[in-house]
Amino acid sequence: MLGHARSILMQVAVMGSVVTGGIGHAQTTVDARWKSEALPLLETYCYDCHGDGIKKGELALDRFDSIAKMQQNREAWKRIRDHLKHRLMPPLDEDQPTMAEREKLLAWIDDAVFPVDPKHPDPGRVTLRRLNRVEYQNTLRDLLGVEVNVMDLIPPDDSGYGFDNIGDVLTLSPAHLERYLEAARVALDKAVKPGVMPPPETKINGRDLEGNGQRSEEGHYLFKAGTAETLYRPLRPGKYLVTVKACGTLGGDGPPAMELKVGDKTLHEWKVDAPMDRPKDYSHEIQIETKEPVSIGVSFTNDFYDEHHPDRSRRDRNLMVNAITITGPLDGPPPPKPESHRRIFTERQPGENDRTYALDVLTQFARKAFRRPPRDGEVTRYLELVSLAKDEGVEQGIRLALEAMLVSPSFLFREEPQPEPDNAKKIHTIDEHALATRLSYFFWSTMPDERLMELASRGELRKNLPAEIDRMIADKRSRQFVSNFTGQWLRLRDLSSSLPAKRAFPNFNPRLRESMRRETEMLFSCVVREDLPMTTLLDANFTFLNEDLARHYGIPDVKGDEFRKVELKDSHRRGILGQGSFHLLTSYPLRTSPVLRGKYVLENLLDTAPPPPPPNIPQLEPPSRHGDQRSLREQLVKHREDPACASCHALMDPIGFGLENFDATGAWRDRENGKDIDTSGELADGRKIHGVDELRKALVEDHRSEFHRSVATKLLTYALGRGLDWYDKPALDKIVADTEAANGSSRAMLRAVIDSVPFQNRRGDS
Known part of the structure; x- marks a missing residue:
């Protein structure tokens, strides 16, 4: 045989x-x-x-x-x-x-099996990528100039290879399209104001009014005679409309009486006949003669209470003020259009007809929205929508066309033109507009700005790449790169579901958990912004703390809620392995997990994912008076006697044991259940360690290249929006080589990712 x-x-x-x-x-x-x-x-x-x-x-x-x-x-x-x-x-x-x-x-x-030719590398292909939720919201903000929260309107995105910007999983269902259309409408309602501008409107919720009574989410409750008022700053003297949303309870012979007060004058009175479950609006026009702040409010004037009244529903008369809205001035010229409107609707030339004006507005908008110059005839078809609303005016018609543009494939998807899309052997360099889009969504998770578009249009972006990379990293929008990349690579997004058990860790709270997330983000941001070696993430002798987090770590002399850079005298806290976010993510509510911690280091820091465990493996229990008296180490040693489990645990467990001085909240400890904690172990390469300091030293000294390759793999995956394959090996080799030639520079790694063959090129599909 x-x-x-x-x-x-x-x-x-x-x-x-x-x-x-x-x-x-x-x-x-x-x-x-x-x-x-x-x-x-x-x-x-x-x-x-x-x-x-x-x-x-x-x-x-x-x-x-x-x-x-x-x-x-x-x-x-x-x-x-x-x-x-x-x-x-x-x-x-x-x-x-x-x-x-x-x-x-x-x-x-x-x-x-995996032959590659470094002289003729394969850049791979990227599935046409839809904007994910974060990218769509950011792009609407930068395109329209308004802040709009559309995250609740759009379904969550699927993830692949650890990231939610992977083209193969970013599908577009009819339900998605409906939600994107609704999001576009919400954004345009805020940004675009067709026709005559309505007068400004100021709304004050009842809970924010000053005066007597009690406040709640429903409003300002006057259970006896009193006033609910606000200090209003008029734009100028003129007519204003005051609208009070109110309701009340009947008492005695009728409903509550509500007087409108402006300063010390009573200008109007209403009988509030709206029941408590169905409030309604009560309006009155007033004249304000000053530009100085003026008190506007309502008074409850006919309080009644009689516990012996024969009709139970009329024993107590009260007033609820849900909100006061002040609109105006109503007279004089209308207010100017907002900046968001003016950036879209450019100044109209004398004698210019509606069609020509609409075409000009839509062409300029399409260049920004589609992130490239519009193609011949591409904008003209949107004029059909403009003509549909001709009876409502050209601005309303243009708004309808804008709505269609914001759900068109050219906006929703990141297009990259290909000369021969069905020819897998055809490799081409992406054009400069596609390069600008790749750069902006990599660093900013949003559309290219005017500088990138101008360089791309002149064909000068590639010549200016180093300066543009530095500019984009220095821009505040690069916070999106920090939060989105680290949130997924280091799993910081998962922290929201990590909460140690209250009975075991009574001093831990969600605010501390948020501080831990911010600490890790600020460390990564500092490494990139200051161009520190990428291994600083593992062995930084500083971190970023506020008073709460410093107290949790046992670090003195940090006061206040503001985060600041703190030099670390305690070597145990250096780098990611000493940060609470890491310990929280790799623990159970009641105990630590050497297995989860070892697995995290292998997967996220060394790109070495162990295979999934065999089915029906019982979970280990923390030692207790009534349960298993053996420590977690003793249980895992017994567990590793099974040959099916031994190989994987030989990789994970020694790493996890080296981190056992940190409890499930990241606090330091030397003993557990009255016993000294044993943090010794032997790594898979034979190196013996004892505790977090020696583990960190082993990673930095013996596994530096593996760490660089792991970070490069994650960065390139995030930048390309696809999983890496065997033919990407030459690109990864070069990124790691360029990084190490620059002494591990984080900026050198980012430049190498952007200069790589897969980032700069693509091929057709097979």
Whole structure:
């Protein structure tokens, strides 16, 4: 049986040459290495479980009888490669290859199954990407010039490869389109004011009125004679309309009486006949003769209470003032249009007809909204919508066309024109407008600004890339990059669902949790803004604290709610591994989890994801008087006796044990349940550590390149909006090489990501 398997696999050399068309010396070398290097190692270490009719884990290596078949099943070979690289296979209770043998086999898999040509790299393809919720809201803000919260109107986005801007998962259903249309309407209602401008309106909710009575979310409740008033600042002397939304309870022979007071004068009285569950508006026009602030309010004047009244519903007369709205001035010229309106509706030329004016307005808007110059005839079709509203005026017609533009594919999707979209061999450099869009959504999560658009239109963006990158990082909009990238890479968005149990940690609160998130964001922002080495994220000798967080960490002399940079005298707190956000995310409500902490470091900092655990594995319980008396370490040692669990836990557990001095809230501790905490362990590479300081040192000294590659992988994935594949290896190699040549500079890594072949180029679909 073994001989038969060997004879099949020995055919790989011949068949591989046939499939690839005999591409010469390189292929012959791969074939020769198969026979001399790879096959003997697989026979020695793998075939007992994955060959000769045995296929543990549904994997049979002897079914791959050619290199071509291996390349057709790259997903399987990715898993094989990962298991070999991370020492998950062979199992720890089986014979192990030496480091040199493992590296030899990995090198052959790379050359045979995942061949890349650094001289002719494949930039890959990106699925046409819809704007996600954050990008859509930010783009509306910068396009229209108004702040509009549309997050509640649009359904949440799906995530892929750890990020929510991945083209393959950003679908657009009819329900999505309806919500985007509603969001566009809400934004345009705020930004665009067709026709004559209505007079300004100031609304004061009842709970914000001054005076007697009680305030609640419903309004200002006057249960006895009294006044609810506000200090109003008129724009100028003139006529104003005061509208009071009110309701009340009957008492005695009628409803509550409500007097309108302006200063010390009573100008009008209403009988408030609206019941408490159905308030209504009571309006009266007034004249204000001054520009100085004036008191405007209402008084309840006919209080009544008689607990013996025969009609129970009339025993207590009260007044509820829900809100007061002041509109005006009503006379004089109308107010000017807001800036948001004027930036869209440019000044009309004398004698210009409606069609020409509408075309000019829509063309300028389309250039910004579509993030490129409009194509021939593209804007003209929107004029049909303008004509539909001709009876309501040209501005109303243009507004209707704007609404259509904000749900058009050219706005909702990030278009990147391709000369041959169906030709997978056709590689082209993206045009400068597409480059401007990639840059702006990478750093700002919004549309390109005028500077980027001007450079792109002149064909000068690539020549000015270094200066533009620095400008964009310095811009306040780069906070979006910090919050969106770290929120997903470091899982800071998940902090909102992490809350230690109150009975175990009574002093912890949501405000402290928010401070932990901000601390990590500010560290990342500082590293990028000040161009520090990327490994500063692991070993920074400073952090950002306010008084609450400093007290939680046991750091003295930090006062007040404001965050400030603090030099760390306690080395335990250096870098991400010493921050509460990390400990909170990797703990359960009642206890820490060495497994979750080890898994987080592997996945998020070293890009080494262990496979999922076998099914039906019971969860460990924290030691207690009534439960398991063994420590978590003792339970995990017992757990690792199972060969199915040993390999993965050998990777994760030592990392987690090194962090056990931090409890589930990130507070430091030396003992647990009366016992000293054992933080010793041996990492998968054989290095022995004791505690967080030695773990951090091991990561920085022994795994610097892996950390750089991990961050580069996450950055490139986020920047491209697609998952990385085997053909991206040359790009990642160059990003890491450029970063390390610049002593780990974070700015050098960002520039290398932007200069990379996948960011600057694309190919057609197959």
